[in-house]
Amino acid sequence: MTEQQFLAVLAPLIEEITGNAFSQEQLDVTFGDLDIDSLNQIEIISRIEDEFDCHIEDSTLRTIRTPRGLLDHISKSTSPA
Template sequence: MSTLSVEKLLEIMRATQGDSEDTSNLTEEVLDVPFTDLNVDSLAVLEVVTQIQDEFQLRIPDAAMDGMETPRQVLDYVNTRLEEAA
């Protein structure tokens, strides 16, 4: 099974921001920046998680999503679960 790369996560995040949002700040340097500081609201985080679940055939419980405050936390959670499933 594959892993979620930084590039793929950022691509998904950019796609969920829509055309009206400036996504140029979504680079590898923002992995530890809270979603709220990136102007990524909870609905956008839910969209990101939903796309990841669909693409990687992985279920992410709501309780786990509540603890994901930065892109790195999403990346680490998903890749840990993918390793466990391998």
């Protein structure tokens, strides 16, 4: 999965939830600073998991603070062995 593929899925989700546009420059901004509370963050991650056919453990979910953190984790878990 490329960063562009990730953004193509993530940007519309964030816009739907917050009403604000999301761009590549915001990948390192915390979810909180993007006006995404913990419940919305869980919804976003769940939908990303469905889209990219992956699963993120609950213990890992608590460590993901930014969209880039989510991208990095999913990239590692979906890369070919």
